[in-house]
Amino acid sequence: MKSGGSFAEIFIEDRRSTSAVLDDGLVEELNNGRDRGAGIRVVSGETTGFAHTADLSASGLHKAAEAASSAARSNSEAVVEVDLSNESIPNISEIEIFPKEVSKSEKVALLKSADESVRDAGLPVTQVAARYGDSHRVLQIANSEGLLTGDRQIRSSFSVSCVAAGDAGMQTGRESVGRTVGFELFKDTNVDEVALKAAARAVTKLDSVPAPSGEMPVVVGPGGGGVLFHEACGHGLEADLIEKSASVFAGKQGEMVAAPNVTLIDDGTMVGEWGRFAIDDEGNPAHQNVLIEDGVLTDYMWDWQRARKHGRLSSGNGRRQSYRHLPMVRMTNTFLAAGDGDPQEIIEDTEYGIYVAQLGGGQVNTATGDFVFGMTEAYLIENGKLAAPIRDGNLIGNGPQVLLDIDAIAGDFAMGSPGTCGKDGQGVPVGDGTPTLRVKRLTVGGTAT
Amino acid sequence: MSTELIEIAELVTSWSASDEQVEAVVTSDRETEVRAYEGEIESLTVAESQGIGVRVIKDGRQGFAYAGTLEENELLEVLSEARDNASFASPDEFSGLAEPDGVESVSLDVYSDGVNSLATNKKIDYALELEKLTLATDKRISGIESSEYTDVVSESAIATSTGIRSSSKESGCCLMVYALAEEKGETQTGFGFSIGRNPDELDVAKAASDASDRATRMLGSTKPKSERLTVVLDPWVSAQFLQIVGSTLSAEMVLKGRSLFADRLGETVASPIISLVDDPTNPQAFTATETDGEGLATRRNVLIENGELKMFLHNVWTARKAASTSTGSAIRSYASTPGVGIQAISLKPGGRDPIDLIADIDNGILIQSVTGLHSGVNPISGDFSTGAEGLRISNGELSEPLREFTIGSTIQKMLKDVSEVGSDLEWLPMSSAGSTVVINELTVSGA
Numbered sequence: 001m002k003s004g005g006s007f008a009e010i011f012i013e014d015r016r017s018t019s020a021v022l023d024d025g026l027v028e029e030l031n032n033g034r035d036r037g038a039g040i041r042v043v044s045g046e047t048t049g050f051a052h053t054a055d056l057s058a059s060g061l062h063k064a065a066e067a068a069s070s071a072a073r074s075n076s077e078a079v080v081e082v083d084l085s086n087e088s089i090p091n092i093s094e095i096e097i098f099p100k101e102v103s104k105s106e107k108v109a110l111l112k113s114a115d116e117s118v119r120d121a122g123l124p125v126t127q128v129a130a131r132y133g134d135s136h137r138v139l140q141i142a143n144s145e146g147l148l149t150g151d152r153q154i155r156s157s158f159s160v161s162c163v164a165a166g167d168a169g170m171q172t173g174r175e176s177v178g179r180t181v182g183f184e185l186f187k188d189t190n191v192d193e194v195a196l197k198a199a200a201r202a203v204t205k206l207d208s209v210p211a212p213s214g215e216m217p218v219v220v221g222p223g224g225g226g227v228l229f230h231e232a233c234g235h236g237l238e239a240d241l242i243e244k245s246a247s248v249f250a251g252k253q254g255e256m257v258a259a260p261n262v263t264l265i266d267d268g269t270m271v272g273e274w275g276r277f278a279i280d281d282e283g284n285p286a287h288q289n290v291l292i293e294d295g296v297l298t299d300y301m302w303d304w305q306r307a308r309k310h311g312r313l314s315s316g317n318g319r320r321q322s323y324r325h326l327p328m329v330r331m332t333n334t335f336l337a338a339g340d341g342d343p344q345e346i347i348e349d350t351e352y353g354i355y356v357a358q359l360g361g362g363q364v365n366t367a368t369g370d371f372v373f374g375m376t377e378a379y380l381i382e383n384g385k386l387a388a389p390i391r392d393g394n395l396i397g398n399g400p401q402v403l404l405d406i407d408a409i410a411g412d413f414a415m416g417s418p419g420t421c422g423k424d425g426q427g428v429p430v431g432d433g434t435p436t437l438r439v440k441r442l443t444v445g446g447t448a449t
Numbered sequence: 450m451s452t453e454l455i456e457i458a459e460l461v462t463s464w465s466a467s468d469e470q471v472e473a474v475v476t477s478d479r480e481t482e483v484r485a486y487e488g489e490i491e492s493l494t495v496a497e498s499q500g501i502g503v504r505v506i507k508d509g510r511q512g513f514a515y516a517g518t519l520e521e522n523e524l525l526e527v528l529s530e531a532r533d534n535a536s537f538a539s540p541d542e543f544s545g546l547a548e549p550d551g552v553e554s555v556s557l558d559v560y561s562d563g564v565n566s567l568a569t570n571k572k573i574d575y576a577l578e579l580e581k582l583t584l585a586t587d588k589r590i591s592g593i594e595s596s597e598y599t600d601v602v603s604e605s606a607i608a609t610s611t612g613i614r615s616s617s618k619e620s621g622c623c624l625m626v627y628a629l630a631e632e633k634g635e636t637q638t639g640f641g642f643s644i645g646r647n648p649d650e651l652d653v654a655k656a657a658s659d660a661s662d663r664a665t666r667m668l669g670s671t672k673p674k675s676e677r678l679t680v681v682l683d684p685w686v687s688a689q690f691l692q693i694v695g696s697t698l699s700a701e702m703v704l705k706g707r708s709l710f711a712d713r714l715g716e717t718v719a720s721p722i723i724s725l726v727d728d729p730t731n732p733q734a735f736t737a738t739e740t741d742g743e744g745l746a747t748r749r750n751v752l753i754e755n756g757e758l759k760m761f762l763h764n765v766w767t768a769r770k771a772a773s774t775s776t777g778s779a780i781r782s783y784a785s786t787p788g789v790g791i792q793a794i795s796l797k798p799g800g801r802d803p804i805d806l807i808a809d810i811d812n813g814i815l816i817q818s819v820t821g822l823h824s825g826v827n828p829i830s831g832d833f834s835t836g837a838e839g840l841r842i843s844n845g846e847l848s849e850p851l852r853e854f855t856i857g858s859t860i861q862k863m864l865k866d867v868s869e870v871g872s873d874l875e876w877l878p879m880s881s882a883g884s885t886v887v888i889n890e891l892t893v894s895g896a
Contacts, residue, residue, distance in 0.1 A: 024705045026541055028511070029786055030534035034526075035517035048492040054499060054518040071493035071569075104537045127706045163707055163829060170709065172829045211834070213857070213894035214675040244486075246594040246629060248636070326492060361824035363836070367594070367629055367638045370853050372836035374824025393834035394825030396855050396894075443672075445825065445834035445855025447892040 007043040008069075009143035011281065012056070013323040017135040018099065022111035024127065025119075030104060039323040040064045042072040043305065049073070052324045094271055095154050097183040099134035106183075107132050110191045114160050117192035118199045124206065125199050126170070127163035130191075134183070141283035149283045155274070155429060156185040157418060160195040164202035171208065172392075173201025174376065178418030178429070180276040201358070201377050208389040211378070211446025217353035218395065218442040219346055219381065223414030224359050226432020228439075229264060230334055230421065231362035231371040232399040233257075237291050238317070238329040239306040241366045248369040248400050249297060257297045258403035261339050264292040266301055268316050268332035274418035274431040275332035282318035282327050289315045291334075292403075303329045321426040331421060333431035339409025343436035346408045348384040354444055355379045355386055356395075358417075369399035372445075394445045402439055410436035455616045458608035461503060461524055465610040469507040469535075470546045471528070472609040474742075475519065476500050476783045481569070482599045485576035491595075493573070500783035505531040509540035515784045543769040546609045547743040550774065554739040554746035555730040559619040563647035564600040571648070572598050575624060579653050583626050583641070586661035589668065591631035594638065599623050600648070605783075607744035615744040621735065622648050623878060624656045630664035637670070639663025644735055644878045663817070667838060670850035673895040679813035679868075680856060680891040681806065681842065684875040684883025686816050687796070691881040694860060695727065695791035697828050698752050699778075700767035702789075709831045709861060710758060718758045719864035724797035725753040727762065727778070734793035736880045742779035742787045750776050752794075764789045795882035799870035803885035806869050808845040814893060815840045815847060816856060831859040834894070854895035858888075866890055 014036040021028045037054040038061055049071030053064040099107075114130040137153040157178030164171050175198040177189050220228060236247040249257065258264070268286030270276055277286050282304045290298050302310075303318030306329060319330035347355060360374030372394045380387040415433035458473040465471035477499045484491040501524060502515040512535025514527045580596035600622035607615045624643045629636055641660030643652040682690065702708035710718060719725075729738050729747040741747050743765055751759050763771065764779035764787050779787035807815065820836035827833065834857030841848045858866070871885030 020537075026539040027537065028539075028541075029513050030537050031784075031786070032514040032530045032534060033516065033784055034523070037517065045489075046486075047490045050492060050494040050496075052494075052496045052498075067495050071495055073490070104534070108537050129705075165706075169831065170707070170829050172827060205830075211857075213892050215896055241594075244594050245592055245636075246627075246638070324496065324498060326494065361821070363820045363824070365638060365820070367636050368852070370820075370836065372821030372825065372855070374821060391832045392825075392827040392830065393832060393857060394821045394836060394855050396821075396836045396853055398853060443853065443855065443894055443896075445836070445857050445894040447834070447857045447859075 006045070007144055009041045009141065011039045011323055012140040013037065013137065015135060015137040015322070016100070017133065018107070019131060019133040020107050020111055021129070021131050022115055023129040025115065027108055027111060035322060037323045038064060039325070040068040041326065042068040044072040047072050048326065050326050095182040099154065099156060099183050100136060102183045110158065110186060114191045114195035118162060118195045121196060121199065123199050123203050124164050124166060125162050125202060126165045128160065128195065130160045130195065131158070133157045139281065143283065147283045149279055151278045153180060153277055154182050155180050156182060158189065158191055158194060160198040162199045162202040164206050166206035168206065171202050171205035173198045173205065175201065176417050178274050179272045180274060181272050204389050205391065208391045210448040211390040211393045212354065212444050212448050213446045215441050215443050217350050217438055217440050218444065219350055219353060219355045219436065219438045220434065221355065221357045222343065222412045222436050223416040223433060224357055225336065225434035225437055226334065226416040227359040227362045227373045227419070229336055229434065230331065230430070230432055231364040231373055232397065232402045233264065234331050234334050235364050236366045236369065236399055237300045239300045239302045240329045242300050243306055247366045252297045253299070255297055256295050257400060258292050258295045259406045260295040261409050262292055262295050262403060262406055263290065263337040264334070265290050265337060266317070266331050266334045270333045270431065273333045273415060274429050280316045280318045281320045282314065284314040284316045284318060286332065287316040301329050301331065303327055319428045321428060325426050328424065330423065330428050331430050335433035336409070336435065336437065338411045338413040338435045341408045341410040343410040343412050346410055346436055346438050347381060347386065350381045350384060350438065353381045354390065355381050364399065370396065371399055372396045390446065395442050396445055397442045402442065405440045406437055407440045408438040412436055454604055454606035455608060455614065457501070457519055457524070458606045461528055462608045462610045464528060469505055470610050472504040472546050472607065474502045474605065474607050474783050476603065476605040478601055478603045480599065480601045481572055483573050483576040483597060485580045485596045488577065490573055501527060502783040502785070503527045503531040504546070504786060505535045506544050506546060507535050509542055509544045510535045510538040511541070511544045512536070512538060513786050543766055545765060545769060546611045547613050547745050547765045547775065548611045549613060550745060552746040552748065557730070557732050557737050557739050559646060559737060561620050561647035563649060564602055564620040564622050567648050572600070575651065575653065579624050579626050579656060582653055582657035583628050583660050586657055587630070587665050589630045589632050589665050590628050590661055592629040594627040594629055596626045609744065613744035615740040617739055620646050622651060624651050624653060626656055626660045628660040628664045630668055632668045635668060637664050637667035639667070642878065666840065667850045667852060670852040672853045673814065673851045673893055675894050675896070677890050677892050679810050680888045681810070681813060681815045682886045682888065683815060683817050684873060684885060685877065686819050686883070687886040688877045688879060688881040688883030689819060689822055691794050691796065692791065692879065693822065693826050693828055694725070694864065695794045695881070697860065698761055699789040700761040700763045700771055703761050704767055704770055707829050709829065713758050716758055717756045719753055719756045720867040721756040722799060722870055723753055723756050723864065723867055725794065726751050726797065727791045727794045729792035731793055733876050734882065735876060735878055736793050738792060741777045742781035745775055745777045747777040747792060750778070762789050762791065791880055793880055795874060796870050796884050798872050798874045798884055801869065801872055803871040803873055806871055806885060806887050807842055807847065810842045811844055813842040814851060815842055828860070831861050833857060833860060854893055857892045857894060863888060863891070
């Protein structure tokens, strides 16, 4: 590929996805989709021109390249000469059973099994919805720096949502699993157990009390706290936001930003995890990046463009939702390293507060550091013991303060549920994990005063 | 292009066999996005996207497939995938495509050629001018996180083997800016926008001053203490809550046992001052549309009148299952089967100016932004708590800024606790309009 711009890149994506949904006892639909196309980026100085097309013929690509080049206000005419025919896609993702080689009836059977296991369990569950999904994403990336590479990313997922009904109304419970693997996911995962977990969550909440309101200690269970770090500081450590001073963590490299027992890592190389890939969507290899080490901010996350500006290498965090999107700095699998505390002692040591077993989504304003995250399974802690389940709600805190307020970390590390991280309208799959931990003070947004 | 899209949809449905129903939804979008940063173009994206979704129903079994291209060999593959998928679905006697129901669609003027005819340089100028103006509004504005101009021309067509034919073309453009304000080492952010069908409707100065106001008003903000008190939602916030309320009034939620308003038809579910209407035929709504996601005419649906629950929203499937008729409320993209949902929802405005409503309040909070709606609202149980920012109301006047707190209640209780709806009504870039709304009692969780 050549171009009049100072940098040119072609990103070709071919994604096939399958989903199957069972709801209200019926297999409602099987959905197959195919999205295939190319995104062409031309960077001239600080200006990026971008065009995408679903037309992968030479003339279609040429037209898109011209559009991108003229958008970048590059002076000379773009010339695209890409020969991708002899390039072999490295067999990178570790796949045993390709989902496309599994019959649709086998996929549907998983849904029926999950549904029946809940309906046969004699629980006060009134509704079950189950979803199976797989995606097969093949990438080819070439750029004017001579890069020619590719990846094949296969993800499989399964989720169940239940509604339970009691005297005090309806409650919901959800459980999901998702890994960057093929259909072998279902050798290791029993979908009936996934379904029963979702059901138990809904049923438990039938006896829930309104969440308390105000500041108190919050203990987060193993695997449950990833969203907290994703929002409290993950986004704030993305170099594009740092560069625009739109993060409270700008200019804090080398400084103590968290309690001394906090080590936070973003790692796209974790085999099988939901945010796993061999190369990012700019062709750079996935990395393990230590963001905070023993409380000290060691590095931010970088994509090609931000790294180039700072004369360093990308950290493998340039990602995009599809060929229709420009890449930007994104997290992969973000986790808090295990500490040496005992999870039971952390709870016993908490006189009054809440214990969050499962977090929902979250949102952050990186410029102020204020963030919220939801709790979808949580309990009161009274006199060092788990007490009544509490109703759904949000917690709110300020990232830099929360990092300093972490006063206990246990050794029981676990990865959490698969997530989709949204930024600027683009969603990408991300993983997270934490051991049991305690924040000595967070604001719980309940209604009980 | 519209005629071409309907021709593609008709071509696919013409391949239907006599014992099956086939629906094809075809879309085409043309977009421009310009981002400015520090006086330069940060990025300029020009793009066209197409897509087709095909639904096949045979023996009550439904299958679906889609592709992000309109190449003819792909069309055949999509149809055959959808057919194959149908064979794995459970039979459902209520499955079926829309059929012409005799309801005439309104004629809406939602396309303007201005987006197409405006030169790229002028679009760039919008983004640059927006950044420049926002920076100049206030000396405390320390930077601009993003300043962008976007426009889109969307066309779509639906054809079915059951006789549905519809096509539409609409244009839209938007200015959006995120400003950073800084004072005494503290940073706050605020956004401003302007939206229209035609670029000449865009108001750069308003977008700039709104962003500046939103960012600077939060400087020096503190965390309130936890208490129950009167809360006023500004239009931006009330519009977001209306979307959640609207989602609970879908017949799909009702029929599948997920609506907290099931079995409540004819009952009082809200304060008597609440009348809630979903009206995608209203040209003032940016989401106004002549036909719904199944090709039926949209219509004005009164959901709640003077506090009384009047109806639920239906698509074809829910209407069949409930022995009712579609309310023209199917919503979807080419990559999904039709769901049911609101399209342009609003409250009937009250008689008093927002300022007068605030003047009545001795101690309260005006909520100007909420965060975490997706994680903090459970539309099935009705529980909600969201992050919030706003201004203290003391003795009838707006005073100091507040942040890092949540507001919480249940959807059921909040609807009954509404004591006033202002005379204002503002259509926003979402499927709802906002009005100033006073709620007698919400729980504020803070320090």
